[in-house]
Amino acid sequence: FFGDQILEIVNKYKYLGIYLTKRLTFSPTLDDLASRARKGMLAIVKLLWSIGEHSPEIFFKMFDSQIQPILTYGSEIWGLSDNQECIERVHLSALKKFMGVSSKSPRHLIYGETGRYPLYVHTYARCIKFWLRLTCMDDKRYPRKAYNMLLNLQRQNYNTWACSIRNVLYKFGFGVVWEMQGVGDVKSFIKEFKQRLIDCFKQDWHSALESHDFYNVYSNFNHSLVRSPYLSLLNNISVRRVFAR
Structure with a gap:
């Protein structure tokens, strides 16, 4: 009621x-x-x-x-x-x-x-950016109070949002940022973090092409994650479709 x-x-x-x-x-x-x-x-x-x-x-x-x-x-x-x-x-x-x-x-x-690139590059970066905002907030603000509660639960080995933030930072080589609970230049760090995600995805993409026989032909003429020129050069949409297929 x-x-x-x-x-x-x-x-x-x-x-x-x-x-x-x-x-x-x-x-x-x-x-x-x-x-x-x-x-x-x-x-x-x-x-x-x-x-x-x-x-x-x-x-x-x-x-x-x-x-x-x-x-x-x-x-x-x-x-x-x-x-x-x-x-x-x-x-x-x-x-x-x-x-x-x-x-x-x-x-x-x-x-x-x-x-x-997959959209997780953007969602991961937005999570980390929001986390950095929380770490800069005054302890009296409710979002910061909520984060402090999650942080305490994470230290007690509960699986929380804070735990996910920690795991991602460590996974991509930024464990020190978690230990420091913040960075100096947020904008520069987010840019570096997104680039690290992209670099890791590129490595996974190359590994996938090399490890599957299905991609043997394709890997002979495309070695980089760069937009193929024909998508812009071929104005005839029917010809472009055939070429893509």
């Missing part, structure tokens, strides 16, 4: 665009974001096709400014979750539709042709 009013008991509740659940999982939130972003992505694709615009620069710019913010909404909190596949599927689907290739095309080839 709230006063004399009976409160409904539900399994999940949407608050400020984020689903709060009884199981403390972000899956409903990610599914909702992916669903809304997919509708927006299809609308952009139809719009560009209707006006005959096939430039990769314009398509990627519109995706990054209109769709990516939807996909990464609230990622300061859920951005280190392992179950972000539904988010990345929307990203890959957009790239495949732009190139005109099959929906079953391997993601490594899509990244290689477009020179794009």
Whole structure:
């Protein structure tokens, strides 16, 4: 009850665009974001096709400014979750539709042709940036109080958001930042952190091409994660589709 009013008991509740659940999982939130972003992505694709615009620069710019913010909404909190596949599927689907290739095309080839990186590069960076903001807050502020509680639970070996921050920093070679609980120049550090994520992804991408026979032919003529020139040079969309396939 709230006063004399009976409160409904539900399994999940949407608050400020984020689903709060009884199981403390972000899956409903990610599914909702992916669903809304997919509708927006299809609308952009139809719009560009209707006006005959096939430039990769314009398509990627519109995706990054209109769709990516939807996909990464609230990622300061859920951005280190392992179950972000539904988010990345929307990203890959957009790239495949732009190139005109099959929906079953391997993601490594899509990244290689477009020179794009998975969205976790952005969600991880947003999490770390938010964490750095928390470490600079006054102890009297509620977000800082909440973080201090998570920090104490993490020190007692509970798996918390603070624990995920620590693990990511150590994983990518920034353990000292966690131990110091902050950095001097936040902007420079976030830039370095994102570059480290990209470098690690490039290494994984090269390893995938080398370790699977399926990529033998492709790896003979593409060795870098840089957008293929033909995407911009071939103005005839039908020819570009055939070339991509």
